[in-house]
Amino acid sequence: MPPLSTSPTRTLDALKRAGLLGTAAQVAVLDYLQRTEHGHFSAEEIHRRIAAGGERMNLSTTYRVLSQLVEAGFVANVPLGKHHSLYELDSGKAHDHLVCVVCGRVEEFSDPKINRRRIAIAKKFGLRIVGKTLALHGVCADCAARAHPPRPRAK
Known part of the structure; x- marks a missing residue:
C-alpha cells in the first residue's frame, strides 16, 4: 500500500505516485477513510458522510473512486454477499x-x-x-x- 498521511496535500501526492489523477473525489474518499476510526463502511455510507460534510459527489462516482482506490492498494473491499461490500482503509x-x-x-x-x-x-x-x-x-x-x-x- 502506498504511504498515507492525514494531510490533503500528502494524500494527493500519494494518489499521484500510485498512478491516479488525484481528483477531488479520490482525495475526499481517501481523506474520509483516513480520518475515521478504523471501520468498515458501505459505499452508500461513505457517500452520505462525505456529502454531509459539503462535498458534492454522485453515488456512482463514489463507487468508481472506491474501485480505483482498491485497485491502487489504498482501500480493501470486504465482500459480504452477492451485491454488498464494505470498504476499509487497507492496513496491509x-x-x-x-x-x-x-x-x-x-x-x-x-x-x-x-x-x-x-x-x-x-x-x-x-x-x-x-x-x-x-x-x-x-x-x-x-x-x-x-x-x-x-x-x-x-x-
Whole structure:
C-alpha cells in the first residue's frame, strides 16, 4: 500500500505516485477513510458522510473512486454477499472478518494458523495470491441474546 498521511496535500501526492489523477473525489474518499476510526463502511455510507460534510459527489462516482482506490492498494473491499461490500482503509496487515447477518456488525480477527493454511493451499495449487477475503457470517452474541433472552429462574 502506498504511504498515507492525514494531510490533503500528502494524500494527493500519494494518489499521484500510485498512478491516479488525484481528483477531488479520490482525495475526499481517501481523506474520509483516513480520518475515521478504523471501520468498515458501505459505499452508500461513505457517500452520505462525505456529502454531509459539503462535498458534492454522485453515488456512482463514489463507487468508481472506491474501485480505483482498491485497485491502487489504498482501500480493501470486504465482500459480504452477492451485491454488498464494505470498504476499509487497507492496513496491509492480514486479517479476516466476522459478520453478523442480523445487525451487520463486522469484527476483525487474525489467526496465524488460518494464514499459514491459506498460503499452503495456494502453494499446493500453484496459485500466486493477489488478494484474499475470508468473512465468516453468523449471528453475534448480542443479537442471539436478543432473539433468545435468558428465561427467569423459577423460585
